[in-house]
Amino acid sequence: EIVMTQSPATLSVSPGERATLSCRASQSFSSTLAWYQQKPGQAPRLLIYGASTRATGIPARFSGSGSGTEFTLTISSLQSEDFAVYYCQHYNHWPYTFGQGTKLEVK
């Protein structure tokens, strides 16, 4: 099973600044990685799939990168609606697994 480790657990950033979230895999794979945003009481919202492809309707300030064991989600200029919990997920082979989440909070 691939273990996905996200860092940091909590990230405090001011609106307008850049946020960089990391996701490390215990085994290498190419691009079968997704990023989600989740707000309280809501289902996860897909942001990125294929490691770097933005999902439909996702603003350009969200970008994904990486391959192998290191992946990154970057939010270029934080808006108020971006403060939430973010999860990475691999879907390279079963069992698929999620990271434990990074909470992005207002500094």
Added chain:
Amino acid sequence: EVQLVESGGGLVNPGGSLRLSCAASGLTFSNAWMSWVRQAPGKGLEWVGRIKSKADGGTADYAAPVKGRFTISRDDSKNTLYLQMNSLRTEDTAVYYCTTFAPGYGWFWGQGTLVTVSS
């Protein structure tokens, strides 16, 4: 547009059973590999299991915590995915989501249905 709508959640006693459904539209359901994911209150996301399309064998895979207790099935004539949950434990309390991957679009999720296991 792909839509996934879960139903069937509710309150059940420990040791009891419950069957969840996920009605799908906007996709060729018979070709889709479908999955269940759950989220316990205040916790992260956890895969429950997945089922392949019949063309790809129709078999299901399960996460270790539910193997032997949960069964995933599908009715392609009704565009519906099922999760039969037996021998429920308090730790199975969670919101259960169905989800599927569509090439070129990514992962689609339903809004979830809450299962509470409590006496």
